[in-house]
Amino acid sequence: MRPGNPEALQQPYDPARVEARWYAVWEERGVFKPGGSDAPAPSGKATTRPFVITMPPPNVTGSLTMGHLLGESVRDCIVRWQRMDGRETLYLPGMDHAGIATHNVVEKKLRAEGRARHQIGRDAFVKEVWAWKEQYGGLIFRQERRVGISPDWSRERFTLDPAYSEAVLGVFKTLYDKGLIYRGRYIVNWCPRCRTALSDEEVDRVETQGHLWYVRYPIKDSDRSVTVATTRPETMLGDTAIAVSPKDTRYTKLIGRTAVVPLARREIPIVADIMVDPKFGTGAVKITPAHDANDFQTGLRHDLPQIVIMDEGGVMNDAAGDFRGLDRFEARKRIVAALEDAGYLEKVEPHTHSVGHCSRCGTVIEPYLSLQWFVKMAPLAAAGIEAAKKGKVKFFPSRWKKVYLNWMENIRDWCISRQLWWGHRIPVWYRGEEMVVSLTAPEGDGWRQDEDVLDTWFSSWLWPFATLGWPEKTSDVERYYPNSLMVTGSDIIFFWVARMIMAGCEFMGEAPFPHVMFTSIVRDAQGRKMSKSLGNSPDPLEMMERYGADAVRFTMVYLTPAGQDLLFDEKRLETGKFFANKMWNAAKLVQMRLGDEDLGKVKESALTLTLADRWILSRYANAVKDITRNLKTYRLNEAANALYHFAWNEYCDWYLEFAKSRWPEDDAIADDAARDDRRTARWVAWKVLDGILRLLHPFMPFVSEELWQALPHDGELLATAAWPRSRKAWVDAAAEREIGFVQELVIAVRNLRAENNIPPGKRVPVSVRGPAETLDAVERLASQIVPLARIDVLTLARDGSRPAVAASAVVGRAEVFLPLEGLIDLDEERARLAKEADKLLGDLEGARKKLRNVDFLNKARPEIVEKERTRLAQLEETLEKLKRAQAALLGA
RNA sequence: GGGCGCUUAGCUCAGUUGGUAGAGCACUUGCUCGACAAGCAAGGGGUCACUGGUUCAAGUCCAGUAGCGCCCACCA
Numbered sequence: 001m002r003p004g005n006p007e008a009l010q011q012p013y014d015p016a017r018v019e020a021r022w023y024a025v026w027e028e029r030g031v032f033k034p035g036g037s038d039a040p041a042p043s044g045k046a047t048t049r050p051f052v053i054t055m056p057p058p059n060v061t062g063s064l065t066m067g068h069l070l071g072e073s074v075r076d077c078i079v080r081w082q083r084m085d086g087r088e089t090l091y092l093p094g095m096d097h098a099g100i101a102t103h104n105v106v107e108k109k110l111r112a113e114g115r116a117r118h119q120i121g122r123d124a125f126v127k128e129v130w131a132w133k134e135q136y137g138g139l140i141f142r143q144e145r146r147v148g149i150s151p152d153w154s155r156e157r158f159t160l161d162p163a164y165s166e167a168v169l170g171v172f173k174t175l176y177d178k179g180l181i182y183r184g185r186y187i188v189n190w191c192p193r194c195r196t197a198l199s200d201e202e203v204d205r206v207e208t209q210g211h212l213w214y215v216r217y218p219i220k221d222s223d224r225s226v227t228v229a230t231t232r233p234e235t236m237l238g239d240t241a242i243a244v245s246p247k248d249t250r251y252t253k254l255i256g257r258t259a260v261v262p263l264a265r266r267e268i269p270i271v272a273d274i275m276v277d278p279k280f281g282t283g284a285v286k287i288t289p290a291h292d293a294n295d296f297q298t299g300l301r302h303d304l305p306q307i308v309i310m311d312e313g314g315v316m317n318d319a320a321g322d323f324r325g326l327d328r329f330e331a332r333k334r335i336v337a338a339l340e341d342a343g344y345l346e347k348v349e350p351h352t353h354s355v356g357h358c359s360r361c362g363t364v365i366e367p368y369l370s371l372q373w374f375v376k377m378a379p380l381a382a383a384g385i386e387a388a389k390k391g392k393v394k395f396f397p398s399r400w401k402k403v404y405l406n407w408m409e410n411i412r413d414w415c416i417s418r419q420l421w422w423g424h425r426i427p428v429w430y431r432g433e434e435m436v437v438s439l440t441a442p443e444g445d446g447w448r449q450d451e452d453v454l455d456t457w458f459s460s461w462l463w464p465f466a467t468l469g470w471p472e473k474t475s476d477v478e479r480y481y482p483n484s485l486m487v488t489g490s491d492i493i494f495f496w497v498a499r500m501i502m503a504g505c506e507f508m509g510e511a512p513f514p515h516v517m518f519t520s521i522v523r524d525a526q527g528r529k530m531s532k533s534l535g536n537s538p539d540p541l542e543m544m545e546r547y548g549a550d551a552v553r554f555t556m557v558y559l560t561p562a563g564q565d566l567l568f569d570e571k572r573l574e575t576g577k578f579f580a581n582k583m584w585n586a587a588k589l590v591q592m593r594l595g596d597e598d599l600g601k602v603k604e605s606a607l608t609l610t611l612a613d614r615w616i617l618s619r620y621a622n623a624v625k626d627i628t629r630n631l632k633t634y635r636l637n638e639a640a641n642a643l644y645h646f647a648w649n650e651y652c653d654w655y656l657e658f659a660k661s662r663w664p665e666d667d668a669i670a671d672d673a674a675r676d677d678r679r680t681a682r683w684v685a686w687k688v689l690d691g692i693l694r695l696l697h698p699f700m701p702f703v704s705e706e707l708w709q710a711l712p713h714d715g716e717l718l719a720t721a722a723w724p725r726s727r728k729a730w731v732d733a734a735a736e737r738e739i740g741f742v743q744e745l746v747i748a749v750r751n752l753r754a755e756n757n758i759p760p761g762k763r764v765p766v767s768v769r770g771p772a773e774t775l776d777a778v779e780r781l782a783s784q785i786v787p788l789a790r791i792d793v794l795t796l797a798r799d800g801s802r803p804a805v806a807a808s809a810v811v812g813r814a815e816v817f818l819p820l821e822g823l824i825d826l827d828e829e830r831a832r833l834a835k836e837a838d839k840l841l842g843d844l845e846g847a848r849k850k851l852r853n854v855d856f857l858n859k860a861r862p863e864i865v866e867k868e869r870t871r872l873a874q875l876e877e878t879l880e881k882l883k884r885a886q887a888a889l890l891g892a
Numbered sequence: 893g894g895g896c897g898c899u900u901a902g903c904u905c906a907g908u909u910g911g912u913a914g915a916g917c918a919c920u921u922g923c924u925c926g927a928c929a930a931g932c933a934a935g936g937g938g939u940c941a942c943u944g945g946u947u948c949a950a951g952u953c954c955a956g957u958a959g960c961g962c963c964c965a966c967c968a
Contacts, residue, residue: 013930187966205964212968230968243968275966285968294966353967367966399896406895406964490963525904527961558916561906564897565962569904575916578930585928592927630908637906641915656927747934754922754934761925790925843912855948864911864949871912 001600004711009591013584015548015577019702022719023145031083031719032150034090050088052483053079054464055151056496057159059098060133061105064143065530065537066568067489067522070560073553074519074636075487076149080698081631083150084723090480092467093144093151095137097160099423099456100194100202100360106132106422122421129422133158143540147549148701150719155476157467159459160424167466168459169427169439171507176437180376181416183428187296188415190368191358192314192328196419197372198358199455200412201495203365205354212351213336214282216344217242220258220267226251227346229281231353232291233339234332237264237320238307241287243298246272248283262344263335264321271302290369308369312419328366373417373426373452381411383505384498392510393501396517396634397563400490407494416455423453461499464512471507483513490518491529517634520566527567538570550700551576557699558640579644580703583696586652587707590685593663597679599686599712607680611742612658612784614735617727619650620688625726627695640699647692654743659685661787686711691724741812742781742788748809749789752818755832756807756825763792769802770814778814808833808885810878815885830889837882840875847872 026032034050053075058068075091083089106129107117117125137158144151157164175181188197213233216225226242239261244251255272268287275298276285289299290306299306309319314328323331339345356365385408387393388401395401417426428450429436436442441449459466464483468476482504488497497516504512522530522537530537543552555576560566609617623646630639662681669675689711697704697718708718715721749766758764766789768778775796778785782794802808803819807829810816850856850868857865 009927011927013928228968232968276968281968287968292966292968294968297966351967354965403896403963410965494964521962559905562908564905567904569917571917572904574930578928581930582928585931587927589927633908635908638908641906645915652928653932660926751934757922760923760933846912850949853948857948859948860911867911 001598002713002715003598004591004594004713005709009584009588009707009710011588013581013703015550015580015703016545018706019146019148019544019549022702022705023148026150026717026719027153029717029720031717032091033152033154034088050090050480050484051079051082052090052092052480053485053487054092054467054483055094055149056486056488056492057094057096057157057460057463058140059101060095060137060140061098061101062136062532063139064540065522065532066540066543066556067530067537069147069540069543069552070522070556070566071487071489071519072144072147072149073556074517074560076147076701077553077557077636077698078485078487078631078634079150080701080719081723083719084694084697084721086722090155091149091151092155092157092480093149093153094157094463094467095133095140095159096456096460097133097158097423099418099420099453100196100198101456102129102132103420103422104194104360117421125421146541146544147553150701155467159456159463163469163472164459164462164466165424166439167462167471168424168454170471171462171503172427172454172458173437173439174507175375180379181373182376183371183373185369185371186374186415187291187293187367187369188372189356190312190366190370191361191363192310192312192366193361193363194358194420195312197368197370197415197417198365199415199457201457202359203356204359206357207352208355210351210353210355212281212349213339214346214348215262215286215339216346217259217262217286219254219270220260222257226254226259226270226284227282228284228286230286231351232332233335234316234323234328235288235291235309236261236286236335237316237323238288238290238309239264239266239268239286240289240299240304240307241268241302242270243273243276243285243287243302244270244283245276245278246274248276248278250278251284262342263338269302269304271298273298273301292367296369306369310366310368312368314366372415373428375414375416375458377411377413377502380502380506381408384408384502384511387501387505387511392514394515396515399563400493400516400518403490404493404498408498414455414458416458417450417452418455419451420453423456424459426450426452426454457495457499460496461503462507464500464504465508481508481512482510484515486513486516487519488516489521491521493518515634518563520560520564522566522568525567525569527565530568538568543570543573547573547577548580548702550580550703553701554579554640554699557636558644560637562635562637576700579648580700582648582652583692583700583703583707586647586656587689587693587711589656590689591711593659594682594686594712595663595678597682599683600714602679602683604683607683608676609680609684610662610677610784611735611738611781612655613680613684614730614732615739616651616655616658616684616688617730618732618735619646620691621726621728621730623650624691624695624724628723628726631698643692643695643699647696651688651692654739655688656685657788658784661783690714693718694721694724697721738777738781739784741777742784744811745778745785745814745816746788748811748816749791749818752807752809752816753790755828756818756820758818758820760790763790764818764820765793765795766791767795767797767803767806767817767819768814769797769800769817770812772798774812774814802888805889808881808888810881812874813877815881826889830886833882833886833889837879837886840879840882844872844875844879847875 079089079091110117189203190197210231212229212231214227214229216227218225242259254270257270258267259270260267275294287295287298289296289304290308307319309316310328311317316323316326316331318324358365388404427437427439429438429442429447431446441447465477465481468480470477500512524530524536528536551573555573559572623642626642627639659681663678693704693708705718775798779796786794803817805821806817806819808815808817847868851872
């Protein structure tokens with residue numbers, strides 16, 4: 001046992017001072033490294049299975065948001081708990097190069113400096129991005145440490161680390177060799193501003209109020225025409241057919257005829273195709289294979305030409321004839337006008353449809369025909385689907401399983417090439433018609449590497465094992481794969497979680513983690529997700545400055561409901577701040593009263609525990625069980641709640657108040673019994689506080705460590721001390737019942753005082769009347785009751801008498817009287833009693849009705865019926881007593 | 893077009909096998925009694941969105957309705 005430091009707890013509590021102290025200590029002592037825990041393993045638990053969790057690597061694009069902070073708080077809470085529980089823990093940190101996102105912010109920065117990436121060239125640009133990474137990566141690093149998370153920093157990874165990059169490129173080659181990666185000209189989501197292809201997941205669909213333009217296409221060698229409806233009239237310049245449904249009798253005669261594209265005056269065939277819905281629009285569809293995914297497929301079926309009419313910036317090209325050089329939206333306007341002028345526009349209808357936008361810059365996506373690399377996903381998804389169905393991967397909350405499966409079962413191929421410079425350059429080499437997939441340049445001259453880089457997620461989907469040194473057969477891979485848990489936001493379930501599961505199954509033969517826990521999405525007051533791009537997240541560092549890291553951590557976890565979003569309001573951080581302060585002061589009180597006894601030498605068996613002691617130990621055992629159970633099921637908010645209320649409302653509000661009268665100064669000690677009782681109170685107060693600090697540590701690591709060190713403590717650091725176990729021997733239902741009665745009695749007296757405006761400092765006489773066994777109990781508990789209720793003389797009215805004029809209340813089977821003739825306001829007291837009685841009557845009626853119900857008596861569980869009977873008797877007795885009290889006041 | 897979530901105190905939200913409705917903030921009243929005013933004590937405030945069903949018993953389970961929000965989908 002180490003002595004506490006009595007100088008430590010200065011007033012007032014200053015989080016900044018405390019929080020500056022411990023992080024370096026933990027790091028120096030290697031607490032964060034696997035095996036850094038010296039906590040004894042709980043008996044019966046295998047120590048060989050480590051607890052492994054990786055940090056979802058934040059983007060290097062900027063600073064963290066409150067959303068990140070929630071994730072970090074949740075993860076670290078679980079990690080610290082597991083570490084204290086005796087598991088070897090690995091928490092692996094890192095960062096993501098975040099391809100497009102970073103690319104864009106650096107490009108923006110260059111633009112602000114009057115430079116452009118194409119001017120400075122690829123190498124110089126990449127250098128700029130690395131410089132940016134150093135700057136902002138450093139900021140994120142500082143933020144993460146400030147929150148107090150406990151990862152093994154020596155294993156920090158970046159997705160562009162040389163070894164990691166090699167793993168990424170190796171995976172490309174492996175999948176290519178297996179035929180799961182292919183290159184081809186297909187319609188992709190193209191962002192004309194970023195000038196790159198995107199995956200389906202990187203496109204945000206936005207309901208947009210647009211128009212449906214009905215355009216008349218003349219039929220060749222006829223004076224008739226066919227009308228088609230379109231939302232993007234500018235694409236007509238790339239039309240290569242008109243399609244109708246084969247079942248649509250209106251158009252049967254037209255199939256095989258030739259139509260003329262207005263303005264372009266190009267002749268195109270009219271074909272029958274199953275993709276056409278006769279009920280939509282006119283039932284005739286213009287086909288633009290190079291600018292629409294559906295039309296592309298139709299085009300293949302009918303062997304239609306593909307005419308690309310725009311360049312990579314969304315500007316109309318030579319194929320657009322008179323409209324060349326116009327931006328696509330300007331072209332739309334001009335084309336509509338030209339159609340109208342020429343009499344080809346039949347009508348315009350308002351039309352709401354969803355339009356794809358680039359999730360990075362908001363630009364309207366252009367379906368664009370281009371040569372890209374793809375991953376064939378269905379074969380990879382199969383194992384991921386099975387893993388979830390067989391329960392190898394479980395989601396918390398479980399409803400996400402359905403979302404996951406739905407996406408996986410309808411998975412589409414993944415476009416992984418990006419026309420950017422920041423990222424893993426595609427390991428493919430070309431020379432004329434030759435193409436080689438290789439991590440290094442092929443032998444010989446004239447080879448030119450693919451210009452594109454890979455989608456960021458093509459590297460981060462390997463995170464659970466590439467961070468461990470894979471594909472090398474490292475001991476880390478051996479020991480730490482699969483990981484134990486993934487904690488992340490549901491917003492990246494497809495981007496990342498699903499793909500990690502697929503990659504794990506494919507390359508490691510096993511899902512990367514058995515559990516996925518989704519944290520709340522943190523939203524602002526308007527319900528918008530907090531994000532860097534919106535700039536609606538408070539600065540985490542500022543929040544921690546203002547409230548303390550402990551407070552921010554605790555509050556975020558305390559507030560996060562399992563499976564629901566979290567509407568963040570800065571004011572809520574006070575909850576954590578005030579709680580930390582409360583714990584500080586409670587510890588200060590206990591420390592002041594501990595004296596110089598070596599509590600480590602005290603044996604529980606040698607102590608005579610009072611009722612209050614047995615009660616708090618019982619409540620403590622219960623709290624440990626409750627908190628641990630909630631942690632195990634990832635209901636961290638419930639765990640935080642239980643801890644908060646046990647520590648504050650039971651330990652501070654009641655137990656410490658009970659204990660106060662038992663630890664007087666030495667010169668006030670009357671005899672050995674009093675001395676023993678003082679020692680008992682000291683030991684229990686310390687023991688339970690020690691437990692509270694252990695329970696608190698995962699939530700508030702700094703202040704709990706500080707307080708633990710200030711008190712006598714067993715072991716070097718709280719961070720590696722053992723997680724408390726719930727001791728069955730401490731569970732004491734009788735003590736809980738009896739203290740329950742004491743509390744009710746004390747509250748009743750306090751209430752009588754308050755209602756009658758008796759100053760809190762003034763001691764009052766109290767008389768209690770009731771059955772003998774109740775009075776015996778009151779007598780036995782008097783030492784607990786008297787100081788808390790501020791009673792001067794406690795009279796047990798065994799003769800059944802009551803003061804003539806008194807305020808009264810009913811507690812259990814007893815009546816409590818405040819005999820204060822002349823002091824109490826009789827009218828107010830009468831009104832209060834009447835109101836009480838009124839409330840009781842309602843409850844009473846309900847209970848009676850229930851117990852008259854034969855079905856209830858026969859079908860409800862016997863203990864429920866018994867409980868109801870007891871309750872009814874209680875209510876009746878109470879009402880009776882209230883009535884007597886009312887009668888007594890009548891004559892006064 | 894599918895799927896999911898939410899609707900509980902003035903506000904923001906908890907509520908884990910159905911068994912007397914909870915917290916924080918806000919509000920009222922009173923407290924510088926030897927840890928804490930970032931506090932203590934006492935209190936007011938809710939037909940748990942609506943309708944129906946299952947059940948002895950529903951905030952909790954089922955079905956439907958309304959409003960809000962989210963996700964998915966090749967809505968020319």
